Amino acid sequence: MTYVLPVPTPPSLPVSGGGTLFPVRRVFCVGRNYGDHAREMGADPNREPPFFFLKPADAVFAPRPAASGDARPVVPYPPQTADLHHEVELVVALGKGGAAIDPADALDAVWGYGVGVDLTRRDLQSEAKNLRRPWDLAKGFDFSGPCSPLSPVGDGVHPDRGRIWLSVDGSPRQEGDLADQIWAVPEIIAHLSRSVTLQPGDLIFTGTPAGVGALTRGSTVMAGIDGVAELSFTIE
């Protein structure tokens, strides 16, 4: 059998160091995984198990310099919002899959890590919450998941602490520590794998610390996780 349309190239992220690509299969995101961010969104961080939403796989991309030769990587300001928010997050890239994974075995599924920004049309999300409708188009729009190149796990060392931060135009906006995650990476993988069979190529955005806020056209974002990765881009 042949396909009736050209088969698209799978979404991918570059691997740090260059030369190879990580094929992205699905993009799962954790809601409210740092207590201070849960509180700033009006929720009680102590009463909720982790919950998940998804972005389309092709929403994730590594920002690249514009074709004009301008050296700044750019991310387009999306349509249908007047309140585009940044959420810096540790991104976990899975190299193995599985269902009902035991937390003690979960890190064996991890291929590597990066830092990403869960861009959010906050006005659409608030409206969806108020109307008890899905969040999908508040979270899963084109270019909604800018991400750094991914680094493979080295020497079995998995980041479970370290500063996670984001600045806009040089001003600090978000600051936290991976150690402050309510649900650590093994627990997230174990929990998610009880709802879906995870697959190689799946990404997990693991939630954001406090300090989320608005971006406008021209905002320059710098974000990072100490010892893991950094990312920068300008909203255009």
Ligand code: MN
């Ligand atoms: Mn998020």
